[in-house]
Amino acid sequence: MKHFISIKDLADPKKAVQTALALKKQGSNLDHSMTADKVLCLLFFNNSLRTRLSTERAAMYLGMKVMVMQISDTGWALEFEDGVIMNADKAEHVKEAAAVVSQYADVIGIRAFPTLTDKEADLEERVLRAFARYATVPVLSLEGATEHPLQALADAMTIEEHRTVSRPKVVLSWAPHVRTLPHAVANSFVLMMQRQEVDLVLTYPKEYALDPEVVGNSKVTHQQEEAFEGADFVYVKNWSSFEPYGQTPKVIDDFTITAAKLQAAKFMHCLPIRRNVVAEDAVLDGSNSLVIQQANNRTYSALWAIRELLTAAK
Amino acid sequence: MKHFISIKDLADPKKAVQTALALKKQGSNLDHSMTADKVLCLLFFNNSLRTRLSTERAAMYLGMKVMVMQISDTGWALEFEDGVIMNADKAEHVKEAAAVVSQYADVIGIRAFPTLTDKEADLEERVLRAFARYATVPVLSLEGATEHPLQALADAMTIEEHRTVSRPKVVLSWAPHVRTLPHAVANSFVLMMQRQEVDLVLTYPKEYALDPEVVGNSKVTHQQEEAFEGADFVYVKNWSSFEPYGQTPKVIDDFTITAAKLQAAKFMHCLPIRRNVVAEDAVLDGSNSLVIQQANNRTYSALWAIRELLTAAK
Amino acid sequence: MKHFISIKDLADPKKAVQTALALKKQGSNLDHSMTADKVLCLLFFNNSLRTRLSTERAAMYLGMKVMVMQISDTGWALEFEDGVIMNADKAEHVKEAAAVVSQYADVIGIRAFPTLTDKEADLEERVLRAFARYATVPVLSLEGATEHPLQALADAMTIEEHRTVSRPKVVLSWAPHVRTLPHAVANSFVLMMQRQEVDLVLTYPKEYALDPEVVGNSKVTHQQEEAFEGADFVYVKNWSSFEPYGQTPKVIDDFTITAAKLQAAKFMHCLPIRRNVVAEDAVLDGSNSLVIQQANNRTYSALWAIRELLTAAK
Numbered sequence: 001m002k003h004f005i006s007i008k009d010l011a012d013p014k015k016a017v018q019t020a021l022a023l024k025k026q027g028s029n030l031d032h033s034m035t036a037d038k039v040l041c042l043l044f045f046n047n048s049l050r051t052r053l054s055t056e057r058a059a060m061y062l063g064m065k066v067m068v069m070q071i072s073d074t075g076w077a078l079e080f081e082d083g084v085i086m087n088a089d090k091a092e093h094v095k096e097a098a099a100v101v102s103q104y105a106d107v108i109g110i111r112a113f114p115t116l117t118d119k120e121a122d123l124e125e126r127v128l129r130a131f132a133r134y135a136t137v138p139v140l141s142l143e144g145a146t147e148h149p150l151q152a153l154a155d156a157m158t159i160e161e162h163r164t165v166s167r168p169k170v171v172l173s174w175a176p177h178v179r180t181l182p183h184a185v186a187n188s189f190v191l192m193m194q195r196q197e198v199d200l201v202l203t204y205p206k207e208y209a210l211d212p213e214v215v216g217n218s219k220v221t222h223q224q225e226e227a228f229e230g231a232d233f234v235y236v237k238n239w240s241s242f243e244p245y246g247q248t249p250k251v252i253d254d255f256t257i258t259a260a261k262l263q264a265a266k267f268m269h270c271l272p273i274r275r276n277v278v279a280e281d282a283v284l285d286g287s288n289s290l291v292i293q294q295a296n297n298r299t300y301s302a303l304w305a306i307r308e309l310l311t312a313a314k
Numbered sequence: 315m316k317h318f319i320s321i322k323d324l325a326d327p328k329k330a331v332q333t334a335l336a337l338k339k340q341g342s343n344l345d346h347s348m349t350a351d352k353v354l355c356l357l358f359f360n361n362s363l364r365t366r367l368s369t370e371r372a373a374m375y376l377g378m379k380v381m382v383m384q385i386s387d388t389g390w391a392l393e394f395e396d397g398v399i400m401n402a403d404k405a406e407h408v409k410e411a412a413a414v415v416s417q418y419a420d421v422i423g424i425r426a427f428p429t430l431t432d433k434e435a436d437l438e439e440r441v442l443r444a445f446a447r448y449a450t451v452p453v454l455s456l457e458g459a460t461e462h463p464l465q466a467l468a469d470a471m472t473i474e475e476h477r478t479v480s481r482p483k484v485v486l487s488w489a490p491h492v493r494t495l496p497h498a499v500a501n502s503f504v505l506m507m508q509r510q511e512v513d514l515v516l517t518y519p520k521e522y523a524l525d526p527e528v529v530g531n532s533k534v535t536h537q538q539e540e541a542f543e544g545a546d547f548v549y550v551k552n553w554s555s556f557e558p559y560g561q562t563p564k565v566i567d568d569f570t571i572t573a574a575k576l577q578a579a580k581f582m583h584c585l586p587i588r589r590n591v592v593a594e595d596a597v598l599d600g601s602n603s604l605v606i607q608q609a610n611n612r613t614y615s616a617l618w619a620i621r622e623l624l625t626a627a628k
Numbered sequence: 629m630k631h632f633i634s635i636k637d638l639a640d641p642k643k644a645v646q647t648a649l650a651l652k653k654q655g656s657n658l659d660h661s662m663t664a665d666k667v668l669c670l671l672f673f674n675n676s677l678r679t680r681l682s683t684e685r686a687a688m689y690l691g692m693k694v695m696v697m698q699i700s701d702t703g704w705a706l707e708f709e710d711g712v713i714m715n716a717d718k719a720e721h722v723k724e725a726a727a728v729v730s731q732y733a734d735v736i737g738i739r740a741f742p743t744l745t746d747k748e749a750d751l752e753e754r755v756l757r758a759f760a761r762y763a764t765v766p767v768l769s770l771e772g773a774t775e776h777p778l779q780a781l782a783d784a785m786t787i788e789e790h791r792t793v794s795r796p797k798v799v800l801s802w803a804p805h806v807r808t809l810p811h812a813v814a815n816s817f818v819l820m821m822q823r824q825e826v827d828l829v830l831t832y833p834k835e836y837a838l839d840p841e842v843v844g845n846s847k848v849t850h851q852q853e854e855a856f857e858g859a860d861f862v863y864v865k866n867w868s869s870f871e872p873y874g875q876t877p878k879v880i881d882d883f884t885i886t887a888a889k890l891q892a893a894k895f896m897h898c899l900p901i902r903r904n905v906v907a908e909d910a911v912l913d914g915s916n917s918l919v920i921q922q923a924n925n926r927t928y929s930a931l932w933a934i935r936e937l938l939t940a941a942k
């Protein structure tokens with residue numbers, strides 16, 4: 001694995017889950033020999049709480065040093081187009097920025113949300129792919145335009161820890177929200193579950209169909225109730241429409257998650273979550289919620305990824 | 315001490331001063347065994363210079379790792395009310411945020427200034443108390459709505475270092491300012507001095523009476539000159555009115571501190587200080603000013619508090 | 629060297645280059661004994677990418693701890709005038725700020741760009757000189773109003789590494805830009821080259837003459853083509869006019885750098901660079917560009933400077 005930008009970068013997604021869980025057990029006893037003099041640089045084009053702190057925490061477990069920059073606020077505006085005359089608002093080209101930062105760090109983590117208006121730029125994962133192209137060290141996605149692989153790995157770890165059957169039924173359900181949100185978490189979750197020993201069902205209003213390239217042959221139903229029947233895990237997330245791109249059409253059916261709908265299924269969400277919009281309080285405060293455990297596993301999915309990238313880069 | 319949010323959290327305020335001063339003497343020779351693999355996370359809802367750098371420095375002395383976030387700028391807006399439908403501007407509930415961050419750090423430091431408009435929220439110390447309720451690790455106040463305990467401990471240390479009599483006379487004086495300021499520093503100073511071997515006198519214009527629950531039986535005079543008579547230490551601070559809450563009524567008497575008023579008394583202030591508004595240049599540039607020493611002791615009050623919190627959390 | 633704010637602070641500029649290059653070779657094998665328990669505090673009044681990350685990286689190589697603050701965003705607005713009544717927007721005087729931060733760190737790095745409107749304040753290097761005056765630890769410029777010494781040292785190192793003759797011809801050329809830029813990089817480069825074994829030629833439109841105190845006896849031509857003849861290194865940078873101060877008068881001649889103009893000369897620039905405004909793509913993408921190597925040497929010029937400052941402060 002040269003970079004970790006997509007779930008598709010995982011050579012063996014099942015083994016990744018097992019190895020990450022094994023690393024989690026080691027905690028403060030992790031072998032630092034490969035990582036102790038390495039530097040992780042985290043560049044944020046967008047806000048963050050879990051990703052930033054858990055990835056920094058992961059590097060600490062590995063004995064690494066970390067540099068964190070809110071690059072959108074305190075760095076220079078970057079140009080990503082080739083051949084352009086840079087006489088407007090962009091002060092530096094990613095060609096220089098990526099090559100330069102590569103000299104100061106051994107792994108570069110980058111968060112760059114989608115525009116949700118420029119579909120082409122988003123689908124080609126313009127920011128992260130440009131950094132990966134011009135960097136001379138591995139690039140780690142801290143959530144890109146179309147995927148959030150560290151989240152999906154943490155989610156798969158959480159399912160593995162909490163499953164009670166060998167092949168659990170896992171449902172991904174759309175839920176309402178008040179803002180226009182990306183598809184990254186949902187996409188990576190689908191791509192990851194397609195590569196795990198689970199029965200995956202997707203449920204969303206027909207207006208909120210995900211990218212067909214991501215959905216592939218996965219089972220889809222627009223009846224949430226039908227999807228939830230016998231579910232072991234219900235993963236919930238809002239996203240905007242994919243076609244037309246980045247819209248939030250009104251929906252008649254009530255997709256808000258309630259304890260009554262969930263029944264015995266475990267509840268999962270990547271956080272932050274809007275209570276009583278995405279899911280009611282009773283769900284989040286109930287014993288079937290795994291959201292805090294998922295967030296904890298973010299540390300270990302990051303830890304696994306950093307180690308993998310450094311090993312491959314040796 | 316489970317959390318350190320109020321001076322009232324100190325089981326033995328006199329011993330705290332002595333222990334913190336003893337730790338200060340150890341400097342780089344401090345025992346790291348309990349702290350070396352621990353992580354401190356500092357979350358700032360407001361700006362800071364001293365608090366941020368001194369607390370980070372304290373953690374370095376302890377061999378700890380530190381993560382610093384300007385959470386108000388680069389995190390998600392937090393909801394603190396229970397049962398609310400989160401369909402407005404708040405993206406995450408403190409229930410999730412506090413529980414999640416607790417998994418990445420061993421102590422969480424938080425700065426959250428008062429609103430000065432919502433008296434009820436401020437008096438119940440809403441932000442810090444909510445974090446303390448939902449966190450699973452100790453919470454350290456980096457200045458809350460009603461108290462600034464790390465400052466008051468540093469102040470008591472400074473008085474202990476510079477006193478020339480066994481029971482010094484300590485005056486807290488209001489002084490003018492151009493903005494509407496919180497009561498936190500004054501409150502914690504009063505609560506701390508009430509628990510030390512000092513004769514405490516408070517002086518402020520009648521419009522600027524502090525919270526009666528804080529003042530208790532402490533001696534108060536509205537005659538600054540009378541208060542300053544024979545004072546060993548004069549602690550100066552501006553604050554807004556408590557009743558009505560958060561106002562800045564005009565005052566006739568001149569409370570600005572001059573060298574002539576101070577005479578032989580030591581001058582103290584938490585900084586930042588507006589020169590020639592709160593106190594004239596001659597006071598700050600004179601040999602009786604202790605403001606730089608107070609700021610230095612911030613490192614060691616933080617160091618003491620972090621150690622105490624980690625010890626209690628074991 | 630007590631502080632490092634100007635190239636004139638270097639006692640022996642040639643030896644500085646040699647020592648910095650020797651330190652670069654040591655990499656992770658550097659002796660940490662003098663630096664391992666030291667703290668570097670970086671205060672940014674302006675944005676940064678290279679300077680921030682390379683200086684932080686340098687401190688990591690030295691085993692030091694680093695505290696980074698975007699002081700303009702998350703600290704208090706500072707007053708630099710003496711004797712002023714601070715009843716406006718400035719919350720703290722540099723006298724207090726510098727003395728206080730000196731207690732938390734062993735070296736203070738500061739970035740403070742010029743106003744480009746207040747020539748007197750800029751020429752006296754008001755912010756950095758005030759910090760140096762009131763700090764009790766060494767101050768390291770991360771680019772001031774009139775100089776960028778860490779950049780110029782890195783540039784001299786790069787020339788030393790890439791020269792093929794004992795006394796190379798080095799040209800500093802102005803180039804066009806779309807914003808009003810400082811003179812700091814150009815000034816420090818000139819002052820540094822005047823102290824190295826090089827033949828220095830400056831070329832700029834007559835409207836863009838640099839400060840005569842900096843230019844001194846250095847050779848100047850307004851004919852870029854003449855300057856470039858036989859050049860070994862062409863260092864390119866935009867700056868605003870010095871007289872009148874901070875203007876951007878229109879220029880007839882085309883100073884944009886092309887591969888055809890450069891011929892065999894090595895191309896240098898401090899970055900960030902606007903492609904196809906300052907220099908065409910072919911220059912930056914060509915094999916004669918040294919811009920990425922210059923940025924790499926920023927780590928080692930910072931490393932050298934931090935060690936020098938700590939040695940002198942012992």
